[in-house]
Amino acid sequence: xxxxxxxxxxxxxxxxxxxxxxxxxxxxxxxxxxxxxxxxxxxxxxxxxxxxxxxxxxxxxxxxxxxxxxxxxxxxxxxxxxxxxxxxxxxxxxxxxxxxxxxxxxxxxxxxxxxxxxxxxxxxxxxxxxxxxxxxxxxxxxxxxxxxxxxxxxxxxxxxxxxxxxxxxxxxxxxxxxxxxxxxxxxxxxxxxxxxxxxxxxxxxxxxxxxxxxxxxxxxxxxxxxxxxxxxxxxxxxxxxxxxxxxxxxxxxxxxxxxxxxxxxxxxxxxxxxxxxxxxxxxxxxxxxxxxxxxxxxxxxxxxxxxxxxx
Ligand code: GLN
Numbered sequence: 001x002x003x004x005x006x007x008x009x010x011x012x013x014x015x016x017x018x019x020x021x022x023x024x025x026x027x028x029x030x031x032x033x034x035x036x037x038x039x040x041x042x043x044x045x046x047x048x049x050x051x052x053x054x055x056x057x058x059x060x061x062x063x064x065x066x067x068x069x070x071x072x073x074x075x076x077x078x079x080x081x082x083x084x085x086x087x088x089x090x091x092x093x094x095x096x097x098x099x100x101x102x103x104x105x106x107x108x109x110x111x112x113x114x115x116x117x118x119x120x121x122x123x124x125x126x127x128x129x130x131x132x133x134x135x136x137x138x139x140x141x142x143x144x145x146x147x148x149x150x151x152x153x154x155x156x157x158x159x160x161x162x163x164x165x166x167x168x169x170x171x172x173x174x175x176x177x178x179x180x181x182x183x184x185x186x187x188x189x190x191x192x193x194x195x196x197x198x199x200x201x202x203x204x205x206x207x208x209x210x211x212x213x214x215x216x217x218x219x220x221x222x223x224x225x226x227x228x229x230x231x232x233x234x235x236x237x238x239x240x241x242x243x244x245x246x247x248x249x250x251x252x253x254x255x256x257x258x259x260x261x262x263x264x265x266x267x268x269x270x271x272x273x274x275x276x277x278x279x280x281x282x283x284x285x286x287x288x289x290x291x292x293x294x295x296x297x298x299x300x301x302x303x304x305x306x307x308x309x310x311x
Pocket of ligand 1 (some may be wrong): 049059060092093111157164189192252253254255279284
């Protein structure tokens, strides 16, 4: 496994086309695209890393996975009255379908749907309390109390987040937000501004693997369902492509991170800030494609299958 990660990291670093760093959040625009990290946490907690796996990055939309778990913990299946479970086939920040579908977003991983999940775990508490709950969840999953939010990134997004404000107002006009637009956006942008290293994110993702010590955070059934949504919706209009190339549930963020789950086996975090045309990490996706090919770890494959050698 260590050799494989070293090879993947070397290959990614040698790739001349790194994709484009997100610029619409000013604080993220200056990140050096020449960075690549990967970490894998096995179900038993053993960790392997390569490249810049200990450099913190903004997890952005990867946070929507933790937010969904919290929202489901709060209201259970009632959440599905306010947000759907279908891929949207559109960009993460699109407003198109909201009008046609009466303010019910397609899924919890596009921005409109994530605003509803944030509103759900925010219900009845202050943004500070809600964000404290989110951080407690992430820290417990990763078993690491040093994980924090980057205030500058959050403020930078709040100051320029006209699209997300529009989405939130649209949801509110359909009665699909309980808290005020300002509170929801403040909470959402702070949630997206959580920073983690690949090592921390891989460990935090273990709550979506069959790890016995994680059952307090999410039930087996919910874990399975969150993984299903990651597979179908975790990469927006690039979800089909990611499933085709990697064959494992994943959730991306515009910070360049991707969390990938091999159910029963491992949680994998990969990071490189340059994005492809869907807004997902370019090198991260390519690295995961190579990883899947080398290990044979696909949810669509035979469980014991290993394609190229013994890892
Ligand atoms: N905070 C970002 C936004 O709302 C998250 C988007 C993403 O990572 N795809 O635009």
